[in-house]
Amino acid sequence: MSFIEVNEWKAAKKQFFYKLTAYKGFFISLFIAQFVALVFSYGGGMHTSISVDLVSLTVSFYSGDMLFGFTLIWAFIVAAKLTSENYRNNDFSFVSTRISSNLSNIALIATLSFVGSVTSLMAGVLLRVIVYFTTDIGMIYGKNYLLSPPELLTGIYAAFLYLALVCAAGYLIGAVVQMHKVLIVLVPAVLFGLVSYELTKFGTIRWVEYFTSEGSLLMFTLKVISAVLIFFAGALVLSNRLEVRR
Template sequence: MYLTEANVADITKKQYKYKMNAYLNALTAMIAVQIAALSLSLMGVGSMGAHSENISLSAKLFSSNLVIGFTMIWGLYIGVTMTTRVYRNCDFTFVTNRLTSNVSNILFLITASVIGGVTSMLSGMLLRVGMYFYYDHQFIINEVITLGQLFNGTFVAILYILLLASVGYFVGTLSQLHSMIKIVLPILIFGGLFLGAGNDGIAAAAIQFYIGETTLYLFILKVILTSIALFIASLFVSNRLEVR
């Protein structure tokens, strides 16, 4: 029994290391997405102005929220992509089963989420440097960020990316049950988002359940439990595919 468990752990570790090297293109794509979002952020993510007879005042708001948002979308995409046939065939390099394959995929997604969260938050520092050279620094009002705020912001960004990655992984795994699910699921998800926007629909309530949480510890608990539940559900669906 202990020998079997050791073999499973060893195979999972080897698969994880292999995927970290083999899927570098996914991480490269993430950096490219962040650079694109950072370039757009230099134009400002919001603006306001005021006018009077002799005075005209305008202000632009700059933040790394756009970079974090783009990275979250990337997390959703890579979660789905990990379940495609091309990525699944990479597991044939090893003596493997559904368990070790899924666990190594989940470990990769967790690692990618950490990298994405850290780099997206650090992009805020690059944005400040870019603003200093692109705009007249005499008219830039900087908000001081403490080390604690930076740490909390990075951790929250990691959790958001992981949440979207787990959603993508579950949706991708579920879509393997039947080809029609690949069509029906996106319609239901995006349809629910559009129909639920601005009212008390299910999609709006689900989004508010996370972004509306003001207590950090409760937010962490919600995201971690949801991600674990989605990954476990993906394992069960994957086992169903193996039986078929």
């Protein structure tokens, strides 16, 4: 650690712009994940066949859920990786502190979440376009097949909040795992146990449903912001307990 007095905000700003360039692989992996999800969403859509007398009907269902699911997985992995030793050591290229390092990571996570939300919704629109041009238009039925600009913007906003929440959770779990090597195995085991218990006892994961079942956009926003602040605060406390450099 340098004895030079550090301006936290300036240091965080420099690190943030450095990471935007140095970690461009995060964006590349996002586009690859969404491309793979797009292929699966189009080629692996659910199909249902109905036959009545001599009439046979096949219905194909297409959804952008897989696109967003792949994006959520990508967001969790990327956020957790930022807490690893290799990525932490990159911050020592600057005169920095744990606080400035975490602030730059949070800014990067916010940027990644925004990009992920926009591209996942745009990929969903692209899926609609592909289906439109490869299917008889008279055979297409969908309540929300065409999205109005307000619906698209609302979708991007909600996707951004979900991605920010998943990133914050991944960042906290990544910070916990860094405390001791045994936690690399213990933490996933505990999480798997909690999920299995919730599904067995209640038939659902209540702490996931707490966010996904909220009907008010304002309340959903408040819930996500509160959880994100708690997760990042916990990660910051844990990161301050780590050695300066190992």
